Amino acid sequence: MTLLQVNNVSHRYKSRSFFKKESHSREVLSDISFSIEKGTCLGLLGTSGAGKSTLGKVILGLEQPEHGEVLFQGQNLYKADKKIHQQIRRDLQVVFQDSYSSVNPRLTAERIIAEPLENYESLTIAQQKKAVIELLERVGLSENDLKKYPHQFSGGQLQRINIARAIALKPKLIVLDEAVSSLDMVTQTLILELLQGLKEDFQLSYLFITHDIKAAYTISDRIGVLEKGKLVQQYDSKHEFFTSEHSAVKEMRSSILAEHPRFRSIGTKEKAYAHA
Numbered sequence: 001m002t003l004l005q006v007n008n009v010s011h012r013y014k015s016r017s018f019f020k021k022e023s024h025s026r027e028v029l030s031d032i033s034f035s036i037e038k039g040t041c042l043g044l045l046g047t048s049g050a051g052k053s054t055l056g057k058v059i060l061g062l063e064q065p066e067h068g069e070v071l072f073q074g075q076n077l078y079k080a081d082k083k084i085h086q087q088i089r090r091d092l093q094v095v096f097q098d099s100y101s102s103v104n105p106r107l108t109a110e111r112i113i114a115e116p117l118e119n120y121e122s123l124t125i126a127q128q129k130k131a132v133i134e135l136l137e138r139v140g141l142s143e144n145d146l147k148k149y150p151h152q153f154s155g156g157q158l159q160r161i162n163i164a165r166a167i168a169l170k171p172k173l174i175v176l177d178e179a180v181s182s183l184d185m186v187t188q189t190l191i192l193e194l195l196q197g198l199k200e201d202f203q204l205s206y207l208f209i210t211h212d213i214k215a216a217y218t219i220s221d222r223i224g225v226l227e228k229g230k231l232v233q234q235y236d237s238k239h240e241f242f243t244s245e246h247s248a249v250k251e252m253r254s255s256i257l258a259e260h261p262r263f264r265s266i267g268t269k270e271k272a273y274a275h276a
């Protein structure tokens with residue numbers, strides 16, 4: 001079942017220059033079309049400035065595109081009435097890169113995770129606390145963390161809290177915008193494992209936005225490559241992606257192969273990934 005359908009989306013930011021009369025801003029997204037099936041992860045890979053976050057915002061309903069349409073379960077995101085819009089907002093969540101700035105530093109973990117529940121569910125205080133504890137445990141934290149503040153957590157733990165908040169309303173799609181990019185390798189692996197488990201348990205779909213080819217490869221079922229606002233390639237499988245001769249993919253692949261001695265020591269590059 002197709003959950004998200006993006007049709008011919010183009011976008012440019014309006015120039016806010018005081019001196020220029022007309023806006024001549026360049027196109028940031030150019031005729032982008034793709035879809036995400038229920039329960040799958042689409043990796044969106046591209047270098048900095050490619051337009052990945054803009055596309056994420058367009059999909060989240062935060063940046064209305066100049067052209068094209070975004071359909072969530074068949075409903076046009078930018079034309080939906082209030083009721084449908086509210087439902088879409090429940091079903092569509094986001095986790096950003098910077099775990100610290102994504103949370104209010106003055107709120108405890110309990111309050112942070114409870115926020116979507118307060119907005120959308122009418123639970124009693126006891127029910128809500130129970131739900132928050134279950135969410136904490138599901139992301140690998142515990143009841144002991146309820147009363148802690150953001151500064152008392154590591155970056156990885158805080159990202160777990162952001163994930164708990166994102167899954168609190170049992171959404172259908174989560175946009176993960178560089179969600180593991182600022183974490184060290186070990187923590188990245190653990191968070192990717194957590195995301196993989198949640199995806200299976202809740203039949204979740206992800207749009208996994210990243211500049212990191214290895215992270216994309218680890219978690220994605222399908223991969224799209226965004227280059228200067230254009231979706232230049234779409235791969236329906238990891239194998240198709242890894243063996244691609246497209247220059248952007250080759251470049252990214254060689255950069256990570258050079259980074260990790262482990263990948264250099266094994267005969268074929270593909271073998272290295274098969275066991276990663």
Ligand SMILES: Nc1ncnc2c1ncn2[C@@H]1O[C@H](COP(=O)(O)OP(=O)(O)O)[C@@H](O)[C@H]1O
Binds near residue numbers: 052053055
């Ligand atoms: N709010 C904005 N106003 C104007 N230009 C923007 C804005 N946000 C991003 N851009 C520009 O759009 C391009 C794509 O940015 P972005 O979507 O953040 O790329 P990525 O996430 O792939 O690094 C960049 O050239 C960036 O400078």
Ligand SMILES: [Mg+2]
Binds near residue numbers: 054
């Ligand atoms: Mg970005």
